[in-house]
Amino acid sequence: MSKSYDKSNPRLTELIRLLKKTSSENEVQIWRDIAVRLEKSSKNYAEVNVSKINRYAKEGETLLVPGKVLGSGLLDCRVTVAALNFSEAAEDKIAGKQGECLSIEQLLAQNPKGSHVRILR
Structure with missing residues (x-):
């Protein structure tokens, strides 16, 4: 059994x-998986x-990062990225x-079924 962490945020x-x-409402496992990852200690976030x-990533793909996106490196294609947080450099690139x-909340509102979303950690 994994340890439960109380979140102050x-x-x-x-x-x-x-x-x-x-x-639960949409019977989609991807959102439960992300919730379980975010319930763990923040030192384990991606x-x-x-x-x-x-x-x-492929051109036009939607990626979900259960953590923070950092700005190191170059990007060659157009992608949609949803994450808990972004650095300024990553947003600019x-x-x-x-x-x-997008924030995870925005992706959840746009795509409640979680179709064509890939988790990147």
């Missing part, structure tokens, strides 16, 4: 609740550089390629 606790609710997004930076 109200945005994060509300996001976890919303992810679980949406997962930190993904733009260079990793560039390596694994993604926007520079006509990509889109």
